[in-house]
Amino acid sequence: MREAELLFLAAVLLYIYEGLFVLPTSTAVVQRVWRRWKRVDPLVLRGGRGPALALGALLPPLGPTVPVAVMGSHDVAAVTDAIALTVRATRHLRFAESLLFIAIFGGGAAMVWFDQAPDVPILLAIAWLWVLCVASSLDARREVPETQRPPWKDLIIACASPLSALRLHDLFFKRACPDADITAALLALAPPHVAREGLRLALAKARYSGDGPLPALETMAADWGYDAGMLDAEPERGGPEDLAFCPICLAAFSRVDARCNTCHDVAVRAFKTT
Ligand SMILES: [Zn+2]
Numbered sequence: 001m002r003e004a005e006l007l008f009l010a011a012v013l014l015y016i017y018e019g020l021f022v023l024p025t026s027t028a029v030v031q032r033v034w035r036r037w038k039r040v041d042p043l044v045l046r047g048g049r050g051p052a053l054a055l056g057a058l059l060p061p062l063g064p065t066v067p068v069a070v071m072g073s074h075d076v077a078a079v080t081d082a083i084a085l086t087v088r089a090t091r092h093l094r095f096a097e098s099l100l101f102i103a104i105f106g107g108g109a110a111m112v113w114f115d116q117a118p119d120v121p122i123l124l125a126i127a128w129l130w131v132l133c134v135a136s137s138l139d140a141r142r143e144v145p146e147t148q149r150p151p152w153k154d155l156i157i158a159c160a161s162p163l164s165a166l167r168l169h170d171l172f173f174k175r176a177c178p179d180a181d182i183t184a185a186l187l188a189l190a191p192p193h194v195a196r197e198g199l200r201l202a203l204a205k206a207r208y209s210g211d212g213p214l215p216a217l218e219t220m221a222a223d224w225g226y227d228a229g230m231l232d233a234e235p236e237r238g239g240p241e242d243l244a245f246c247p248i249c250l251a252a253f254s255r256v257d258a259r260c261n262t263c264h265d266v267a268v269r270a271f272k273t274t
Contacts, residue, residue, distance in 0.1 A: 004112045011108060011163060018167045019058050021174070025050035026070050028182035030189055032063040037189035039182065039198060040065075056170055064090075064173040072181040074216045076224075079188035082148070082177040089143035090169045093136035097166050100129040104162055126162055133165040140172055148175045183217065187224055200230050204248045208266060237271055244268040 021029070021042070029040045031054075042052035057063035066083065107122035137159065141149050150171035158164045158171055177185070186198035199221055206214040221230075235250040242252035246260035247269050253260070256270045 002112075008108055008112045011104065015105075015163050015166060016055070016058065018164050019056040019170075021054040021056060021065060021067065021170070023052045023054060023067050025052050027052055027054075027067045027178075028070050028185075029054045029065060029067055030182070030185045031057055031065045032189075033057055034063070036191065037186075038194055039186060039190070056167065064169060066173045066176055066185065067178055068180045068182050068185045069178065070182055071213060072179045072184070074181050074184045074213065074220050076184045076187045076220070079177050079180045079185050082180075083189060086144065086148065086172050086176040089140045090172050093133065093140045093172075094169050096129060096132040096136045097169060100126065100133055100162060101166055103129050104166070130162040130165055133162075133168055134159045137165075137168045137171075140169075144172060148172065150175060181213070183220065187220070195224075196226060196230070199224070199226055201248070203230075205263075208248055208263075234271060242271065244270045 023029070023042055025044055027042060029042055030037050031040045032038075040054060042054040044050055044052045054065065054067070056065040064083075064087065068079075103122065103126045107117075107125065110117040111119055111122055137155060141155065154171055155168075158168050181202075183198050183202040186195040190198065199217070203214070203217050203221060206217055221227075235245050235252070238252050241254050244253045244256045244258060245251065245268060246253070246263055246266060248263040248266055249260060251260060251262065253268045256268065258268045259265045260268060
């Protein structure tokens, strides 16, 4: 491998590293990929003791990654507002980042593999777009309320190189609504079937553990027109070998006396339908 190729590979790896979120274990993540919000479960290290790692969306249009709480505020409207405001405040920044992304990786690849590539204009474009990202991030910082502003220290570190500047929007989405509950975030952002499954999961977990935010979740379910019976509905059977299911994650089991170890040893329930 030539020196230039190694350098390009190093830039790709460094960029992936810049896109990594290190989060507390009690964090869930919603991420927008191609205009759709979905739940992404962070990878929890050290046998569940943390920290949790989540990878931000790496390709343009640089979809936002929003950390929220596993158990937090159930204010759905607050999530909708906070995200809409952050999306609006970072629109120029994300556009500049997308151009910088193309300049670094498209232009960089051209410089490495094509002898005729105009090196100086590509480098100038990268430098200019880098400055544009820094300026746009300062604009975005002015546009969001005080509580959502990234600290200067984080902002300066992210502005320090063109590769880290590609992830400047992460700083804003990280602080958009960290105390919001994952269920509220899904109801606010995700398509109805994803939100419905998130709500069912949260209700099942709260009901099974006997504590947690069950009344708040039930109120939320009623507010959003989901009937309480959704918890008692059996999942569809995959085949005759499925005899039982986990009441929380709905995984199928071939034995009625099994326990689901994904859900902390919860006893499975036999299918009523045959
Ligand atoms: Zn389970």
